Amino acid sequence: MSVTNPVSTRTTPALDAERIRQDFPILQREVHGKPLVYLDNGASAQRPACVIDAEGDCYRQYYANIHRGVHMLSQESTRAFEAVRGKAAGLLNAASEREIVFTRGTTESINLVAQSHVRPMLQPGDEILITGMEHHSNIVPWQLICEYTGAKLVVVPFSDAGELSLEDVASRITSRTRFISVMQVSNALGTINPAREIVQLARRHGLTILLDGAQAAPHMPVDVQDLDCDFYVFSAHKLYGPTGVGVLYGKYDLLKAMPPWQGGGDMIRSVTFERTEFAEPPARFEAGTPNIGGVIGLGAAIDYFQALDPAAVLAHETDLLRYAEAQMADIPGLRIIGTAADKAGILSFVMEDAHPHDIGTILDADGIAIRAGHHCAQPVMQRYGVPATARASFAAYNTRAEVDALIASLHKVHDLFGR
Amino acid sequence: MTDLADLYQAVILDHNRAPRNFRRIEPPRSRALAHNPVCGDTVEIFLRVADGRVKDLAFLGDSCAVATASASLLTELLKGRSTDTVRTICRQFEAVLSGDAEAGILPESLQPMARVLHFPGRVQCARLAVQAVDQALHASRL
Numbered sequence: 425m426s427v428t429n430p431v432s433t434r435t436t437p438a439l440d441a442e443r444i445r446q447d448f449p450i451l452q453r454e455v456h457g458k459p460l461v462y463l464d465n466g467a468s469a470q471r472p473a474c475v476i477d478a479e480g481d482c483y484r485q486y487y488a489n490i491h492r493g494v495h496m497l498s499q500e501s502t503r504a505f506e507a508v509r510g511k512a513a514g515l516l517n518a519a520s521e522r523e524i525v526f527t528r529g530t531t532e533s534i535n536l537v538a539q540s541h542v543r544p545m546l547q548p549g550d551e552i553l554i555t556g557m558e559h560h561s562n563i564v565p566w567q568l569i570c571e572y573t574g575a576k577l578v579v580v581p582f583s584d585a586g587e588l589s590l591e592d593v594a595s596r597i598t599s600r601t602r603f604i605s606v607m608q609v610s611n612a613l614g615t616i617n618p619a620r621e622i623v624q625l626a627r628r629h630g631l632t633i634l635l636d637g638a639q640a641a642p643h644m645p646v647d648v649q650d651l652d653c654d655f656y657v658f659s660a661h662k663l664y665g666p667t668g669v670g671v672l673y674g675k676y677d678l679l680k681a682m683p684p685w686q687g688g689g690d691m692i693r694s695v696t697f698e699r700t701e702f703a704e705p706p707a708r709f710e711a712g713t714p715n716i717g718g719v720i721g722l723g724a725a726i727d728y729f730q731a732l733d734p735a736a737v738l739a740h741e742t743d744l745l746r747y748a749e750a751q752m753a754d755i756p757g758l759r760i761i762g763t764a765a766d767k768a769g770i771l772s773f774v775m776e777d778a779h780p781h782d783i784g785t786i787l788d789a790d791g792i793a794i795r796a797g798h799h800c801a802q803p804v805m806q807r808y809g810v811p812a813t814a815r816a817s818f819a820a821y822n823t824r825a826e827v828d829a830l831i832a833s834l835h836k837v838h839d840l841f842g843r
Numbered sequence: 844m845t846d847l848a849d850l851y852q853a854v855i856l857d858h859n860r861a862p863r864n865f866r867r868i869e870p871p872r873s874r875a876l877a878h879n880p881v882c883g884d885t886v887e888i889f890l891r892v893a894d895g896r897v898k899d900l901a902f903l904g905d906s907c908a909v910a911t912a913s914a915s916l917l918t919e920l921l922k923g924r925s926t927d928t929v930r931t932i933c934r935q936f937e938a939v940l941s942g943d944a945e946a947g948i949l950p951e952s953l954q955p956m957a958r959v960l961h962f963p964g965r966v967q968c969a970r971l972a973v974q975a976v977d978q979a980l981h982a983s984r985l
C-alpha cells in the first residue's frame with residue numbers, strides 16, 4: 425500500500441504502525457485492564473526502546489561531563505553529544521550544525537530568542553506580532569519583554585475554522601513591528617499555518633521571525649532553509665525523545681550578533697574579573713552543564729524519526745485524522761474545534777452535555793489517554809467560548825483500531841451524559 | 844480498577860444535568876471563585892448572610908460533572924443553615940476529600956461525593972465548591 429504525500433509529489437510508502445508499536449515498550453501495558461490507547465501525543469509522545477537505550481547506554485558505558493575533560497569518558501561523551509547537533513541540523517535541513525543550540529525545550533528556546541535577539545532592539549511603542557492561537561509559551565515571553573521595554577504585543581486573529589489569513593497578518597505589520605513569532609502547527613486546533621508565506625511577509629518588511637515547531641517537527645518534514653525562517657524551535661519530548669531537551673535553530677549571522685542570555689561555564693572564551701569574552705554560538709547560549717544524556721537520547725529519537733520518514737508519518741497521521749473525523753460526525757452533540765483545511769493529526773472537540781474533564785475520565789476507564797483542558801492556549805478557548813476541549817492527538821504508532829476504540833468510548837460518553 | 848459507575852452515580856448525573864441553586868445572587872453580598880489550574884474550570888459561589896445564617900447560597904460556573912454536582916449538592920445542603928454549621932460541614936467535607944476522615948461523618952446527601960477518592964485526578968473538581976464557599980463565608984465577615 426502507498427499513499428501520495430501532500431508535501432512532495434513523490435510517493436511515500438505507508439507506515440507499518442503495528443511494527444512501529446513493537447519499538448515502544450510502554451505500548452504493551454494495560455490501563456484499567458484495557459490495552460493502553462495513547463492519544464495524548466500532543467502533550468508528549470512515548471519513547472522507543474532505542475531512545476531509552478541510548479540514554480541508558482550513555483550512563484552505563486561512557487558518561488562524563490562534556491567539553492572539559494582530557495580523559496576518555498569525557499571525550500566519548502562530548503563526541504556523542506556533539507554528534508546530535510549534526511543530526512538536529514539534518515532533521516531541519518539547517519545549513520550548518522553551528523546553527524543548532526540545545527535548550528531545555530521549546531519554552532526555553534523562545535525565551536532565549538525573546539531575551540537575546542528581540543529585547544535589545546525594542547523601544548517603547550514597538551510591536552511584536554503573534555497570532556491568537558499561540559501556546560502560552562509563545563505569548564508570555566513576549567509579554568515579559570514588552571513589560572520591560574514598553575513595547576506592545578499585536579495579535580493576529582483567526583477564523584472560526586481556526587485559519588489565519590495572510591491578509592490579516594500583513595495588515596498588522598506596521599512601521600513599529602520589530603519581530604514576528606508564529607506557531608507552525610496549532611496544538612489546540614491542529615491547524616497547519618502557512619508558515620512559508622508568513623516568513624515571506626516578514627522578509628518583505630525586513631523583519632526577523634521565529635516559527636514554533638513544537639507540534640510540527642515531530643509530524644512532518646521541516647526544511648528551515650526552504651521556510652527561510654530566522655529561528656525555529658521544538659522540544660525533544662514530543663519527537664519520541666527525552667524531556668528537558670529542546671532545540672533552537674537560528675541563522676548563524678543572527679546568533680553571532682546576539683548577546684548571551686545566561687552566563688556561566690561553557691559559554692565563555694576567557695574570564696577575568698574585569699572582562700569576559702564570550703564563546704561563539706552555539707556554545708555562547710549553552711551555559712552550564714546541559715542535559716547530556718537527554719541530548720544523546722534526542723539524537724536516537726531523530727535517527728528513529730528520520731528512519732520512519734517524516735513524510736510517511738504525516739500521511740499516516742492525516743489518515744487517522746480523516747478516519748476519526750468521519751466517525752465523530754455520527755456522535756450526537758460532538759463539535760470539532762478547529763476545522764482548517766490544512767490540519768495535522770490533532771482533534772480538539774467538545775460535546776454538548778459532557779464536559780471535557782468527564783470525557784477524559786470515561787475514556788481513561790477504557791484505557792484511552794487524551795488531554796482535557798485548555799492546552800496552554802486559554803485565548804483559543806476564549807475565542808470559541810469554551811472552558812476547555814478534549815483533544816486526541818496522533819503519533820506514528822497509532823492505528824485505526826485505536827481510533828475505533830476512541831469512537832466507541834465517545835459513544836459511551838454520549839450514552840451516559842446525553843439527554 | 845476504576846468503576847465509572849462509582850463516579851457517575853445517578854445522583855451526581857442528576858445534579859449535573861439539573862444543578863440546584865445555579866444562579867447569581869443580586870446584588871452579590873459575598874462571593875468567591877475557586878479555580879482548577881489543571882483544567883481551567885471555575886466555580887463561583889454567591890452567598891448572603893444575615894442574623895448568623897446563610898440565607899441564600901448559589902453558584903455559577905462552566906465546569907465538569909463532578910464540580911457541578913458537588914456545588915449543587917453543597918448549596919442545597921447548606922442554604923438556610925447557621926454560619927457555624929456551614930463552617931463545620933465545609934471542614935468535614937474538606938477532611939473527607941483529603942482522605943483524613945471517613946465519608947460517614949458527612950451529612951447523607953454529600954456522601955456520594957466521597958467516591959471521587961477512587962479517582963485521584965478528580966478530587967480537586969469535587970473540592971472547588973467547598974473551597975469557594977469557605978472563602979465567600981470568610982469574605983462575608985470582612
Ligand SMILES: Cc1ncc(COP(=O)(O)O)c(C=O)c1O
Pocket residue numbers: 466467528529530531532559561562607609610611636638639659800
Ligand atoms: C505549540 C507549542 N508550543 C510550545 C510548547 C511548549 O513546549 P515545552 O513545554 O516542551 O517547552 C508546546 C507544548 O505543549 C506546544 O504545543
